[in-house]
Amino acid sequence: MRGWFDQAVGGLPRQFWLLWTGTLINRLGSFVVIFLAIYLTADRHFTQSQAGLVIGLYGVGGALGTTLGGVLADRWGRKPTMLTAQFGAAALMLALGFAHDYGQILAATFTLGLFSEAVRPAFSAMMVDIVPEKDRVRAFSLNYWAINLGFALSAVGAGLAAKVDYLLLFVVDAGSTLITALICLIFLHETRPAVRSPSRGRRDSGGMITALRDRVFMAYLLVSLLGIVVMMQxxxxxxxxxxxxxxxAATYGWVIAVNGVLIVLGQLFVPRLIGGRSPSRVLALGSLIIGLGFGLTAFAHASWFFALSVVIWTLGEMIQSPSNATTVAALSPASMRGRYQGLNSLSWSAGTALAPIAGGLTQEHLGNTALWLGCFLVCALAAAGHLVAGPSRQRRMRQLASAFEHPAPEPLPAAEPLPVAAGSEPPPAGDRAA
Known part of the structure; x- marks a missing residue:
């Protein structure tokens, strides 16, 4: 056990553990997003469609935030982007808690999504910057473990806090975000790599359009989006x-906490389980298991059955998450990690926006059975997509790894001709070049 523990957590950089600590603290207080649907329908008495629109606007704001955050992470830097996003999100969380008018809630939720999600590409790019490729599966698994430890505890805590006052959810969430921002401000240092391009030392060698034209990466995001829409249900x-x-609401908190508890207990064993296996096959298997779990929800009527379905789709999530993160890192050119991480976060924001709208409409007009069986079919389609696209991804990863290890040398400046003494022949061209 001691050897396994050393293998799981040993040898990672100090800055990774600072990021890890900030993640854990932030997730411990992530109350609002978990209970936003219940808060809007049960406490504020909005309809399901109105609640879906609010949550969808959070996703739309997040989509803009991740795009902007990815560009700023490459151009401005990882640390200033993270600080701006975190301090802004803390203030907006309080604003949402005190908002009463439906229009105010829509505006606050949209802006909160923009600031909250802008931190993701900068955070992920910083982690890729500091963690060597051979340790990234471990690092992303540990970070995912911290996310879900905080999620499990926050889900239970949010359920209890909701019994006291829903405003308490917003206050605690804002406080944890503020603490994370202070850790970033005091302890973290900038990691943006100084990657030179042919255009006289600019740090980035391509813009967002270049990333959008990467067909291999965009195909990966499209397939991943299918699974995200299901997961966000x-x-x-x-x-x-x-x-x-x-x-x-308290029962929902305990049931969804099963997801975090299972990940906390088992996630650190996942790197050894999936190490050395084809990422595309791992992603395909994870998609099928996730689809099975959500599909079984169609037959759930008691809390224990809902908990069982959570256990099943959590197993798929556990093997899929580190493979997703390492695939995005491997497909990202070093000079555009922020943009690629931003596009990856954009797919999550798009899924966050689409999931409540599509799911709410399906649930309201076709019923729960159609919703959950449809989730299984969507995940099966995603699994097929991962298998089909696997070979092209592997080729792209090898190309990028080779280019990073053996960058093209910069052209030498033209040599000036040596002075020629009177009456002597000029030296050969090869000697001048030397």
């Missing part, structure tokens, strides 16, 4: 479905 339509079965 646990934050939008799942709590509504459980409420319809007569289950309380």
């Amino acid at each position: 646990h934050m939008s339509t799942l709590p509504i479905a459980m409420t319809a079965e007569g289950l309380s």
Whole structure:
């Protein structure tokens, strides 16, 4: 056990552990997004469609935020982008908590999504900067472990806090975000690599258009989006479905906490399980397991059955998450890591926006059975996409790894001709070049 523990956590840079600590603290207080659907329908008495629009606007704001955050992470730097996003998100969280008018809630949620999600590409790019490629599966698994440890505890805590006052959810969430921003301000240092391009030392060798023209990467994001739309149902339509079965907000908190607890108990064993295996096959298997878990929700009527479905799709999530992160890192050119991470975060924001809208409409007009069985079919389609695209991804990863290890040398300046003494022949061209 001691040897396994050393292998799982040993040898990672100090700055990684500072990022890890900030992630854990932030997630411990991430109350609002988990309970936003219940808050809007149960406490503020909005309809399911109105609640879906609010959560969808969070995703739209997040989509803009991740795009902007990715560009700023490459041009401005990882640290200033993270600080601006985190301090802004803390202030906006309080603003949302005190908002009462529906229009104010829409505006605050949209802006909160923009600032909250802008930190993601800078954070991920910084992690890729500081962690060697051979340790990235471990590093991303550890970070994912911290996210879900915080998520498990925050889900239970949010359920208890909601019984006291929903405003408490917003206050605690803002406080944890502020603490994370202070850790970044005091302890972290900038990691943006000084990658030179042919155009006289500019740091980046391509813009967002270049990234958008990367067909291999964009195909990967499109396939991943299918799975994201399904995964995000646990934050939008799942709590509504459980409420319809007569289950309380606290019960939903305990059920969804199973997801975090299972990841906390088992995620550190995942790197050894998937190490050396084809990332595309791992992603395909994870998609099928996730689809199975959400599909079984169609037959759930009691809290224990909902918890069982969470266990199943969590197993798929556990093997899929580190493979997703390392695939994005391997497909990203060093000079554009922020942009590529931003596009990856954009796919999550797009899924966050689409999931409550598509899921809410399906749930309201076709019913829960159609919603959950449809989730299984979407995940099966995503699994097929990962398998088909696997060979092209592997070729691109090898090309980028080779280019990073053996960069093209910069052209030498033209040599000036040596002075020629009177009456002597000029030296050969090869000697002048030497």
